[in-house]
Amino acid sequence: MDSMKNDLIPLAMDEEIQGQAQIWKHIYGFAESLTLKCAIELGVPDILHKHGKPMTLSEIADKLTIPSPNMDRFHRIMRFLVHMKLFTVIDGPEMKYALTPASKLLVRAEEKNLVSFALIQLHADEMLPWHYLIAGIEGQTTPWLASHNGVPYYDRVGKDPEYYKLHNDAMTSHTSFVVSALVQGCAKEGVLDGVRSLVDVGGSTGVASKAITNAFPHVKCTVMDFAHVVEAVPKDPKVDFVAGDVFDCVPKADAVLMKSFLHGFDDDDSIKILNKCREAIPAKGGKLIIVEIVVDIDGTLEFARPRLCMDLELGMFGGKERTKDEWKNLLTKAETIR
């Protein structure tokens, strides 16, 4: 009854204005993502970084690979990017543009950057499943499969060298942000004490394994991934690579590392994988190291929103990011179901 009454009461004017502003912001959320992609593809952050000091619009335009850019459109894109605080402007006889702390992360020459991660998320093939969220709710398929004629993600990526490189670069760049914390955490907690061998399941290009071997030379690391992944990785004297499917077998080792791996699977498959890992490590003293996002549903943490977005993203493929309780439940279930 109360809710019916509420329906009849008009919203206060400022509430309606705020509501409108919020909805408009969400309707045009895609404009922010895709204008950011445009800036990366044009190489504007790289141009500003290389120049080393603020530049006018025409100075930036001169460095674009486009022969005669439409300056009016380019200006409007730069104006929007300034509004997004990706660039800042310095007033003077002629306005100049400069990088901000955020857009420094879009410079390819920086060791830590988010360029390939942004480009893979905003790749047309990865955006398509977002139009198929309802197919995922209907439950017979995943949004990815519904939007890609039933072709699984890694089959699609594996057949397209450019797409495949982008995917690997994105995973590698994402990992480069967390490896130092991983290595520090392992050192502080003595996680790798007594560990002489480690298998990095779904370890891709081995960026985590290489960091572990460098920091803990007593640990011999082996990366296990699909054959097409392993075959494309340049050989490394410090890290071994083996081809395999986690559902078949995990090579024996003192420890198993899974980083950004279990999030690709639902609970039933994750339990199967956890059991394969248990078989691979010694019953006494064997270690399982899981490095994953923890979803914060209260939204109090700075990265709450991107983590919830990543959860939706993984949902496209049948996986999920998990809350602390979901991780606890999964690991408890895996302990009991063998």
Ligand SMILES: C[S@@+](CC[C@H](N)C(=O)[O-])C[C@H]1O[C@@H](n2cnc3c(N)ncnc32)[C@H](O)[C@@H]1O
């Ligand atoms: C999101 S990437 C994570 C890569 C790496 N661990 C990292 O954090 O950068 C997931 C990796 O798991 C691999 N993968 C997916 N399913 C697999 C399976 N069934 N067996 C082995 N590797 C698999 C993929 O090829 C991919 O390299």
Ligand SMILES: O=c1cc(-c2ccc(O)cc2)oc2c(O)c(O)ccc12
């Ligand atoms: O099937 C997948 C897909 C992904 C994936 C694809 C594209 C992205 O931008 C992010 C993630 O990740 C997976 C994964 O990490 C895994 O362990 C298994 C399967 C998949």
